[in-house]
Amino acid sequence: MRMVDLIEKKRDGHELSTEEIKFVITGYTNGEIEDYQMSAFLMAVYFQNMTERERADLTMAMAESGDQIDLSAIEGIKVDKHSTGGVGDTTTLVLGPLVAACGVPVAKMSGRGLGHTGGTIDKLEAIDGFHVELSTEDFIKQVNDHKLAVIGQSGNLTPADKKLYALRDVTGTVNSIPLIASSIMSKKIAAGADAIVLDVKTGEGAFMKTPEDAKELAHAMVGIGNATGRKTMAIISDMSQPLGFAIGNALEVKEAIETLQGKGPEDLTELCMVLGSQMVVVGGKAETLEEARAMLEKVIENGRALEIFKQFIADQGGNPAVVDDVTLLPQAKFTTEVPSKEEGYISFMEADEIGTAAMVLGAGRATKESVIDLAVGIVLHKKVGDFVKTGESIATIYSNTEELAECSKMIYNSVEYTSRPVEKIKLISALIT
Ligand code: URA
Ligand code: CA
Numbered sequence: 001m002r003m004v005d006l007i008e009k010k011r012d013g014h015e016l017s018t019e020e021i022k023f024v025i026t027g028y029t030n031g032e033i034e035d036y037q038m039s040a041f042l043m044a045v046y047f048q049n050m051t052e053r054e055r056a057d058l059t060m061a062m063a064e065s066g067d068q069i070d071l072s073a074i075e076g077i078k079v080d081k082h083s084t085g086g087v088g089d090t091t092t093l094v095l096g097p098l099v100a101a102c103g104v105p106v107a108k109m110s111g112r113g114l115g116h117t118g119g120t121i122d123k124l125e126a127i128d129g130f131h132v133e134l135s136t137e138d139f140i141k142q143v144n145d146h147k148l149a150v151i152g153q154s155g156n157l158t159p160a161d162k163k164l165y166a167l168r169d170v171t172g173t174v175n176s177i178p179l180i181a182s183s184i185m186s187k188k189i190a191a192g193a194d195a196i197v198l199d200v201k202t203g204e205g206a207f208m209k210t211p212e213d214a215k216e217l218a219h220a221m222v223g224i225g226n227a228t229g230r231k232t233m234a235i236i237s238d239m240s241q242p243l244g245f246a247i248g249n250a251l252e253v254k255e256a257i258e259t260l261q262g263k264g265p266e267d268l269t270e271l272c273m274v275l276g277s278q279m280v281v282v283g284g285k286a287e288t289l290e291e292a293r294a295m296l297e298k299v300i301e302n303g304r305a306l307e308i309f310k311q312f313i314a315d316q317g318g319n320p321a322v323v324d325d326v327t328l329l330p331q332a333k334f335t336t337e338v339p340s341k342e343e344g345y346i347s348f349m350e351a352d353e354i355g356t357a358a359m360v361l362g363a364g365r366a367t368k369e370s371v372i373d374l375a376v377g378i379v380l381h382k383k384v385g386d387f388v389k390t391g392e393s394i395a396t397i398y399s400n401t402e403e404l405a406e407c408s409k410m411i412y413n414s415v416e417y418t419s420r421p422v423e424k425i426k427l428i429s430a431l432i433t
Helices: 003-011 018-029 035-048 052-063 091-100 120-124 136-146 159-169 177-190 211-227 249-260 266-282 289-301 304-315 351-361 405-414
Strands: 079-083 106-110 148-152 195-202 231-238 334-339 344-349 377-380 393-399 415-418 428-432
Touching: 003 018, 003 035, 018 035, 018 052, 018 159, 035 159, 035 177, 052 159, 052 177, 052 211, 079 091, 079 106, 079 177, 079 266, 091 106, 091 120, 091 148, 091 249, 091 266, 091 289, 091 304, 106 120, 106 136, 120 148, 120 249, 136 148, 136 304, 148 304, 159 177, 177 195, 177 211, 195 211, 195 266, 211 231, 211 428, 231 266, 249 266, 249 304, 249 377, 266 289, 266 428, 289 304, 334 405, 351 377, 351 393, 351 405, 393 405, 405 415
Parallel strands: 079 195, 106 148, 195 231
Antiparallel strands: 231 428, 334 393, 344 415, 377 393
């Protein structure tokens, strides 16, 4: 096989075979195929697209390009959840204990935050003593014993994706549905998922700006999941404004605990119910989404989800007492209100900008090397659709510095007002099952 022939075949709109796709990915991963040929190939895919079968083959070739986590020693269907990234998105912290309490084993590999979006591991590390460095044996045992464990990214997972993503970034080929979908799904499959639930974000703060693009990506990923034997469901959810009220690591842990107690923000709670229902269904613990939702409501009500969360914290070296006393979480030195300069209904609250404001405080990383401050962040008091009077606080800034000019300026810039009532933003615009 010659790479040039495969580039021409794709360029002319033909379908590549399983073996041909494997040849491209294996050759590129081990350096036999050069960047210039791969660049031409990616551009051909960008313009000619891929069939569902080609997408599934590309995903599996990428998943098999490096280490793969073997979770077969864990009983049951291992369900993973993936979000395409957001601001104040605390869902993983809530969903883990929630679906584990319904009997679905959660063996999750998570990452750290970068830029305006946060990471689950950073949030968990806000709990004193909590660590994510578990041996594979301990990881598997913990899931078998208590249904929930989270580890950091380790090993050489999907090297093909790492190399391809870097190349796409500089060749104008990031924004291609088959390439994005295979990139995301290959990582989930390599991490050992038997079933996958996807939260595809749309709006100003998201990768996919319009619901139509988000829907196309969600369908592509569900198609890949089903073609590769992993039951997959997806939703499209709004990320034009932050999710919940809290943005910042310890602040989001507190918000997650409140949500597990049934006292969380309405949008975060609803998102967790919808994603959790899908996880319980693809995990084989309920027949219908309605039945699954009733199970989730029950484990919040009877405290079982919170118990699982406590056990999980203790298992990974953290102090489970934080669940009953959130003042044990890192506390910021200063709290400062952000009084509204205008009166009216909030019509817009830009997620990106608020995420960046929290990053400037130290809640997030500007670069991979940045050190974050787990105590700091922003708690919103208003969301799109709410009425605000002049002087009323729209947010509280939690900081370890009194120098807040840049942060508060960003918060002010992120909010727009109108004099007429505006509709609340629809949180979930589609379910793809
Ligand atoms: N996220 C990914 O993991 N891969 C992409 O290609 C785009 C977003
Ligand atoms: Ca939040």
